[in-house]
Amino acid sequence: MGPDADKHQGARGGVQPTVHANMQPQARLSDESLRDLRRTSILHVDMDAFFVSVELRSRPGLKGKPVIVGYPADRSVVLSASYEARAFGVRSAMPMAVAARMCPSAVIIEPRHKLYYEVSGQIMAIFGSITDLVEPLSVDEAFLDVGGAIRRLGPPREIGELIRARVSRELGITASVGIAASKFVAKIASTRCKPDGLLLIRPEDTVPYLHSLPVSALWGVGGKTVEVLARKGIRTVADVAAAPLPTLRKLLGASGEHVYRLSWGIDPRPVTPVRLEKSIGAEETFVTDTADDVLLHRELLRLSHRTAERLRGAGMHARTVALKLRYADFSTITRSRTVNTPIDSAQLLYAVAVQLLQSVGERPMTVRLIGIRAEQLEEAAHAPLQLSLDRRDDNWRAAEQALDAVTRKFGNKSVLPARLLDPGGSTE
Helix, strand or coil, X not given: CCHHHHHHHHHHHCCCCXXXXXXXXXXXXXXXXXXXXXXXXXXXXXXXXXXXXXXXXXXXXXXXXXEEECCCCCCCECCEXXXXXXXXXXXXXXXXXXXXXHCCCCEEEXXXXXXXXXXXHHHHHHHHHHCCCEEEEECCEEEEECHHHHHHHCCHHHHHHHHHHHHHHXXXXXXXXXXECCHHHHXXXXXXXXXXXXXXXXXXXXXXXXXXXXXXXXXXXXXXXXXXXXXXXCCEHHHHHHCCHHHHHHHHCCHHHHHHHHHCCCCCCCCCCCCCCCEEEXXXXXXXXXXXXXXXXXXXXXXXXXXXXXXXXXXXXXXXEEEEEEECCCCEEEEEEEEEEEECCHHHHHHHHHHHHHHCCCCCCCXXXXXXXXXXXXXXXXXXXXXXXXXXXXXXXXXXXXXXXXXXXXXXXXXXXXXXXCCCCCCC
């Protein structure tokens, strides 16, 4: 059966999942059958409009309507948009002012980042129950190599349907699944069957399928590259595959060979389960540019708590703290400092960030954006204990761990530092 047939069967609820979490072990497969199934054992699983989908769980009346997740300020950006909003042209990272003009009827929901990271952890736990070979790409998507799970759970298609069924049943959101022999093709498959679909592209169908796509489907081919290739008459993946390699190298430089290989479906990269984040951070653009130190400090405290919670949730400590400032003219500066002992406490992050802000000295103009980033991460299990001569540091650490526990039990915004409850500040 070809890939188009798979797409129509799996997409948008066409075929109901037939595999369940308590399914019985599969009948023993022959070695030849197992080898054949393992040729197409890489899955790319991606949630559909993730932030919006999570919000609609508690707002079912908004299902089927245009919904945007983002701060309702002209200078903020769209974080997530429902497919109904996308039909009006709304896209992630688009300025909210533009999105509001395109879709004035959209319902705007302010983001709840803590909730999204909590659901992300539940998603990754489902993936981890299927296979140890999970490579997260972001909070709501990952590559899985399910070759080792076939004897236990069945062919990759059934495993994909199992994942979709569990995500729907346990988390109340939908996922799209692409299945192929390589990561690149699996990613294309999941994109092409959204929303709420499954598409399996068999090895023998890979090249014909790829060659039916526009050149923009290839990784690394953005708008400018599309224009460069179009000037030479190269508009489809098939055109790339037919182009002489020296021509592509001349047009695209070092990436020419990479693009050529992808056009033939060549992507030997394995699913890499251990992929530590290089940094964790948060930033905020003010509704109005500010020079108010009180407001800047309060925002730093809020961002420090968001960053520290993510650090602890990921089981990571940071050795370096970085501050980011963007001025009214869009010029941006950064300052960083490495600490003696790795940290995961908001108050310790905040203390360093304030020192960095003070080190900037007199600011030349008002501030448009402020951000904090924890860098040089290491796993908490391997990091030295955060011993401090100042007992208050240990007290802060214990208090924040207690806050984590309260948040897990009662949800987002359960407990906040008093300074962040100020009516003039943002409480996220």
